[in-house]
Amino acid sequence: MKQIWLSVCLLTGSLLHSNIASAQPASGAILQQMSSASRSLNYELAYISISKQGIDSLRYRHAVFDKQPLGQLLHMDGPRREVLQRGGGISYFEPGLEPFTLSGDHIVDAMPAIVFADFDYLAKYYDFISVGRTRISDRSCDVFRIVARDGSRYSYVVWMDTETKLPLRVDLLDRDGETLEQYRVISVLVGDQVKNLMKGLLEANLPPLLTLPAAENVKLAWNTGWLPEGVNEVARNRRKLPNVAEPVESRLFSDGLFSFSVNVSPSGNNVGQQFYRQGRRTIQTEIRNGNEITVVGELPPSTAKRIADSISFKVSAQ
The missing domain is CATH 2.50.20.10 (Lipoprotein localisation LolA/LolB/LppX)
Known part of the structure; x- marks a missing residue:
């Protein structure tokens, strides 16, 4: 699985008073x-x-x-x-x-x-x-x-x-x-x-502002079929990664509280579905029709899988 970077101790409620109310x-x-x-x-x-x-x-x-x-x-x-x-x-x-x-x-x-x-x-x-x-x-x-x-x-x-x-x-x-x-x-x-x-x-003498490349209007041939409520796309890009021949296409999503990315690239193998979770971050990968789909971010594994399963690809005109 390609590595794509995006950037617990105490039980809650044990010391709370019993003043519990509904959502207000x-x-x-x-x-x-x-x-x-x-x-x-x-x-x-x-x-x-x-x-x-x-x-x-x-x-x-x-x-x-x-x-x-x-x-x-x-x-x-x-x-x-x-x-x-x-x-x-x-x-x-x-x-x-x-x-x-x-x-x-x-x-x-x-x-x-x-x-x-x-x-x-x-x-x-x-x-x-x-x-x-x-x-x-x-x-x-x-x-x-x-x-x-x-x-x-x-x-x-x-x-x-x-x-x-x-x-x-x-x-x-x-x-x-x-x-x-x-x-x-x-x-x-x-x-x-x-x-x-x-x-x-x-x-104080602070370092100069780092200039980031201007965002490009990238057209991608795939879409997410399902997203959690309130989640919006905030960025997209197509980029080359070190030691990876084909470019990776990415969409970044956020609801203002949690963020995640969906990444698609041609698959170089037939490895099936994989997932990894460390703390709040989940990496969910699956191979479909020669494409590797990877969801990375602050999501429960079941949510990341549902998003990956919902990805649809546009059919090229013959």
């Missing part, structure tokens, strides 16, 4: 406050990220100067790895790599995607369920579940600071309720002290 529109409005607070407040979060691959400890700082956001994500263990945000530029500093800057409105590596989500859009396809209140890092939290109505995606449980609306814990669950990933805050600092710590970033 008001819950979406409260969750939207989390997104707004994460973009507008001056704060520092020290947290751990737990997944099947291990435990990482990180520190995230955010401040706003004259409507310009500043951010810093620092890996606290091992070689120094850092991501900085100044305005609409996200700069990456990794050991052994030349620093570079990409365009973006927030550091996507910092916190789970649900934190910066557009809940007004997601409300069409997800239920937001108020679960109750509990404590995280000695702070009162409101707890919500975010579940896709069609059952085709993973779900989230979010613990949101009642006072600041910042996320203090986020669990990503598979459809069996197993925790795939967990983000858990250890300490919180909010206020001008964080703004003073970030002030030096205003004058």
Whole structure:
């Protein structure tokens, strides 16, 4: 199978009060406050990220100067790895790599995607369920579940600071309720002290913006017959991969919360259906009519298979 790259510990509910409620529109409005607070407040979060691959400890700082956001994500263990945000530029500093800057409105590596989500859009396809209140890092939290109505995606449980609306814990669950990933805050600092710590970033010498190739209007001879509700195509391309003779055609899809790609290329063998899952990411491959179809991304295996099975190819005119 060609390798195509796209870029869990605690059970939920064990410490919750018994204040369980059904899905409510008001819950979406409260969750939207989390997104707004994460973009507008001056704060520092020290947290751990737990997944099947291990435990990482990180520190995230955010401040706003004259409507310009500043951010810093620092890996606290091992070689120094850092991501900085100044305005609409996200700069990456990794050991052994030349620093570079990409365009973006927030550091996507910092916190789970649900934190910066557009809940007004997601409300069409997800239920937001108020679960109750509990404590995280000695702070009162409101707890919500975010579940896709069609059952085709993973779900989230979010613990949101009642006072600041910042996320203090986020669990990503598979459809069996197993925790795939967990983000858990250890300490919180909010206020001008964080703004003073970030002030030096205003004058920092950051690497230049990396220029990406302009998107091409690529016409592809295949389509997806089925997609989860709310999923849209956001990009497509045709590219050559190292050591691969034929180009790979790809479509990138997202519902604003989860992303995946569908990749099609001529098959060089007759290997049948294969799938691999690591944490939130699934790779589903099948061979059909001389084509290799690979679905890669943040999907349950059964959803990835249904998408791969739905691919149809246009018949060439004779």
